[in-house]
Amino acid sequence: MEARLCGRALEIGGLLYRGAEAEVYEARWFCMPAVVKVRPPKPYRHPRIDELLRTRRTVAEARAMYAALRAGVSVPAVYLVDPLEKIIVMERLEGISLAHLVEADSGRALEAARRLGSMAARLHAAGVAHGDLTTSNVVVVGDEVFLVDFGLASLDADEDDYAVDVHLFMRSLESTHPDHVEDMLKSFLEGYRQVAGGDAVENLMRRVEEIRLMGRYREERRRSVWGQVEQP
Amino acid sequence: MVSVATPSSYGSPPVDPRVLYPRLDWSRELYVLGIESTAHTFGVGVASTRPPYILSSARSVYRPEKGGIHPREAAAHHARVAPEVLRAALDAAGLRIGDIDAVAVALGPGLGPALRVGATVARGLAAYFRKPLVPVNHALAHVEIGRLYTGLVDPLVLYVSGGNTMVTAFAKGRYRVFGETLDVALGNLLDTFAREAGLAPPYVVEGLHVVDRCALEADEPADLPYTVKGMDVSYSGLLTAALRLWRRLGPRERPRVCLGLREVAYSEAVEVAERGAAHTGKPGVLLTGGVAASPVLRERVAAMAEARGLPWGVPPLHLCGDNGAMIAWVGLLNYMAGITVEPGEAVVKQRWRLDSVDVPWR
Ligand SMILES: Nc1ncnc2c1ncn2[C@@H]1O[C@H](COP(=O)(O)OP(=O)(O)O)[C@@H](O)[C@H]1O
Numbered sequence: 158m159e160a161r162l163c164g165r166a167l168e169i170g171g172l173l174y175r176g177a178e179a180e181v182y183e184a185r186w187f188c189m190p191a192v193v194k195v196r197p198p199k200p201y202r203h204p205r206i207d208e209l210l211r212t213r214r215t216v217a218e219a220r221a222m223y224a225a226l227r228a229g230v231s232v233p234a235v236y237l238v239d240p241l242e243k244i245i246v247m248e249r250l251e252g253i254s255l256a257h258l259v260e261a262d263s264g265r266a267l268e269a270a271r272r273l274g275s276m277a278a279r280l281h282a283a284g285v286a287h288g289d290l291t292t293s294n295v296v297v298v299g300d301e302v303f304l305v306d307f308g309l310a311s312l313d314a315d316e317d318d319y320a321v322d323v324h325l326f327m328r329s330l331e332s333t334h335p336d337h338v339e340d341m342l343k344s345f346l347e348g349y350r351q352v353a354g355g356d357a358v359e360n361l362m363r364r365v366e367e368i369r370l371m372g373r374y375r376e377e378r379r380r381s382v383w384g385q386v387e388q389p
Numbered sequence: 390m391v392s393v394a395t396p397s398s399y400g401s402p403p404v405d406p407r408v409l410y411p412r413l414d415w416s417r418e419l420y421v422l423g424i425e426s427t428a429h430t431f432g433v434g435v436a437s438t439r440p441p442y443i444l445s446s447a448r449s450v451y452r453p454e455k456g457g458i459h460p461r462e463a464a465a466h467h468a469r470v471a472p473e474v475l476r477a478a479l480d481a482a483g484l485r486i487g488d489i490d491a492v493a494v495a496l497g498p499g500l501g502p503a504l505r506v507g508a509t510v511a512r513g514l515a516a517y518f519r520k521p522l523v524p525v526n527h528a529l530a531h532v533e534i535g536r537l538y539t540g541l542v543d544p545l546v547l548y549v550s551g552g553n554t555m556v557t558a559f560a561k562g563r564y565r566v567f568g569e570t571l572d573v574a575l576g577n578l579l580d581t582f583a584r585e586a587g588l589a590p591p592y593v594v595e596g597l598h599v600v601d602r603c604a605l606e607a608d609e610p611a612d613l614p615y616t617v618k619g620m621d622v623s624y625s626g627l628l629t630a631a632l633r634l635w636r637r638l639g640p641r642e643r644p645r646v647c648l649g650l651r652e653v654a655y656s657e658a659v660e661v662a663e664r665g666a667a668h669t670g671k672p673g674v675l676l677t678g679g680v681a682a683s684p685v686l687r688e689r690v691a692a693m694a695e696a697r698g699l700p701w702g703v704p705p706l707h708l709c710g711d712n713g714a715m716i717a718w719v720g721l722l723n724y725m726a727g728i729t730v731e732p733g734e735a736v737v738k739q740r741w742r743l744d745s746v747d748v749p750w751r
């Protein structure tokens with residue numbers, strides 16, 4: 158209660174990070190270090206679809222963060238959600254993203270990956286899929302690991318969604334940390350196994366393989382007429 | 390029907406390739422013939438280390454009377470037109486086969502039967518005329534012809550075609566795939582919808598896809614599922630939902646489905662490209678592949694890039710779709726870097742992934 162007497166509810170500072178869909182600003186929430194995550198309109202989208210999507214994702218993100226918390230997964234505390242303005246005010250983490258840590262200190266990154274694996278397993282057990290499980294969306298603070306960026310999360314997820322999470326994590330290793338794919342994945346799966354058990358991991362990985370084959374190699378995908386377009 | 394293009398139609402690169410490929414030795418005057426046959430197009434082009442670099446591009450496109458591509462019919466088409474397309478490309482370049490230093494061929498990814506026609510022709514030419522044979526990855530060729538014709542040195546690439554929807558960028562010796570479709574490709578989505586809805590064939594009328602055309606008559610987009618996962622897109626749910634709605638609605642309301650489908654599909658692709666741009670921090674955006682011919686998609690990519698303060702570009706229309714010239718161009722780069730293959734070992738690779746190809750000349 159003391160905190161509520163301190164300063165104004167929200168003071169917004171400078172831009173910390175310009176993500177793909179959101180802008181993250183430094184802020185204070187009743188004097189506590191916070192960030193404001195804003196989803197600005199996208200000029201390449203139909204305005205109606207854009208409005209719907211930004212509202213939906215803002216709400217989904219806040220809901221999934223609560224669900225994650227209930228599942229025992231560390232996420233920043235949510236202070237304020239405003240679907241009309243498309244903003245979320247949350248606790249500011251003073252840490253380093255896993256993406257940076259992999260390149261800076263691979264030993265610590267492996268430990269973080271193991272923790273992340275356990276967090277993913279807990280999330281999945283609670284019916285939540287993250288939807289954007291990449292090394293950029295994991296923040297390491299000391300020896301604590303936090304998950305952020307739940308805008309694409311789903312709360313009534315199924316096996317396929319869980320497998321997609323793992324696929325996305327693997328993809329982020331392959332594309333961004335090609336020298337750390339095997340060891341990081343191994344740690345991640347180790348962490349996952351500790352929570353979900355060996356059988357669950359085996360089933361999960363079988364589904365991951367199926368998903369990876371489906372998009373990449375399906376022959377019918379080339380049975381299309383694009384490329385026929387000639388100058389009018 | 391064979392169409393022949395030369396720099397008078399697709400223009401000259403806006404940059405000196407030495408800027409894009411400083412590691413290669415550009416002192417020798419070389420000519421490379423490239424053969425494309427991964428899907429519906431049989432194309433032959435000629436590239437050189439000397440301006441205008443892309444000397445010619447000839448092609449013939451297999452057009453199924455109904456339905457999508459039948460691989461064996463495509464192969465039969467390719468085999469039938471090969472001699473004529475080959476001659477047209479050499480004639481337009483003002484060269485004879487003797488002037489060619491190496492023969493390049495797209496060995497994948499693509500449809501097996503179609504790929505094998507190009508590989509057979511290339512192997513035959515290389516063996517008979519004693520020319521080195523150069524393997525080329527089709528996706529890499531789309532990217533590099535895009536870099537050459539936009540002058541974007543290190544872009545984030547959105548590669549969209551009938552069979553591919555991919556976000557890629559160069560890092561540590563290879564093009565890394567940051568995202569792609571989890572199921573159907575963007576071009577295939579639009580074509581399948583058009584076909585099933587009875588809007589096609591023909592798929593493209595006066596340079597505009599029939600789905601874009603039908604969308605012109607709508608005021609508001611129908612509400613359809615929008616599925617982005619990380620930097621991947623998924624289009625199969627969108628396709629099913631759009632077709633279901635199309636069948637339920639009357640003729641007056643149907644254009645709303647076209648608009649909804651088009652808006653969601655393009656937006657997903659541009660969104661994952663934007664995610665890729667933010668993630669990699671690359672200083673530009675390149676749109677390439679067959680669907681890059683869509684004026685609506687170009688507009689959207691431009692809007693995204695401009696909002697992020699990034700330059701963007703797209704190759705000339707002729708070089709967006711499958712063509713032999715882009716195979717010749719990467720063939721030239723590979724040849725200069727010493728990448729060749731013995732004709733006996735030049736087997737097609739239907740699933741040859743872009744991120745498995747070492748790119749030593751970048
Ligand atoms: N609560 C937070 N505290 C500190 N940094 C954060 C916080 N939330 C996000 N960030 C940083 O901002 C970046 C972008 O936020 P994110 O939610 O991932 O948005 P986007 O959807 O644009 O990627 C993250 O990668 C992380 O580095």
Ligand SMILES: [Mg+2]
Pocket residue numbers: 176293294306
């Ligand atoms: Mg993020």
